[in-house]
Amino acid sequence: MSEKQPLLQIRGVETYYGKIVALRGVDMDVHEGEIVTLIGANGAGKSTLMMTICGTPQARNGTVHYKGIDITRMPTHEIMRMDIAQSPEGRRIFPRMSVMENLQMGAAVVDPKHFSGDLEKVFTLFPRLKERREQRGGTLSGGEQQMLAIARALMGRPRLLLLDEPSLGLAPLIVKQIFDAIAELNRTEGLTVFLVEQNAYHALKLAHRGYVMVNGVITMSGTGKELLSREEVKAAYLEGGRH
Structure with missing residues (x-):
């Protein structure tokens, strides 16, 4: 995309719940004006990454930078004042x-x-x-x-909108309306969006780029189109769905 520093830059992030490792050395970039999606099965660590960006829990190792500022150790209320907004899982x-x-x-x-x-x-x-x-x-x-x-x-x-499982439990028609609205905001306002989703088909169709997470590890990345066409993505996330 761009040679300049990403709007959101995640490097080597490890997050724990007690002694349980939830994220294992996650690297990820979200550039200005992009829609980036993170897909993976339930329990893969997707929502944990979203919460780690927001500072609860904080990463034990690695860094999170937003607009070039290290926010890894910042309290959540300070992070959320930095023109980041979150629509959390469960609404x-x-x-x-x-x-x-x-x-x-x-x-x-x-x-x-x-x-x-x-x-x-x-x-x-x-x-x-x-x-x-x-x-x-x-x-x-x-x-x-x-x-x-x-x-x-x-x-x-917000300059960066964090969306956690916006399609969860919703009828297909409503899911389409919500994803159309996200695309519209990105197109007309240049809003940068980081989207965590189990609905891989819709998420990858919408996204400029995507990442796949398995057990707290990023296993694949590419454009939305590339990931939709990968056989391992189809087998794991799209079989039985529309593709």
Whole structure:
């Protein structure tokens, strides 16, 4: 892609849960304006890498750099103030708050003057949220909650959006809407996206580049198209799916 330093650079990262090694020397780059996806089976360590980027847990060895700054040992709240936003696995919206209040929470880290313009953008991206703006988050469908989780992250005006399993448990039509929205943001706003996904087919079709993780180790990398055509990827992640 580019010779300049990646927006997000991960080198030799090892993360532990107690004595259990969850990540084993992970190297990864995400360049400005890219969609990069990490695929792998359940339990491969994908979400652990996402959480390690955000500082909980911290890497025991190796480094994480964002915009050239070493964030490996930074506390999570400081990392999340650096124009990084996360839509975590399991959505984790505020269920007792309305859609509008959830979006206001997402915007709390940025200048209030942007609020109405940004609100219009996320409502254009996810019209369903506009219809449900006064509804409590907890009463939305799973797909609507996922849209809200992404919209809330976008209200923080991130330069880097971290998405953890956005398609999990959702109907194919909703998955398509969400992936189309991610592609649109990348195309029109140049938003950089790091996407962790079990749905390898959709993720690799969307991504400029991808990585495959097995048991905490990166085993393959390449363009989305290259990985989709690899026989070992087809056998492990696409058999029985659409490809």
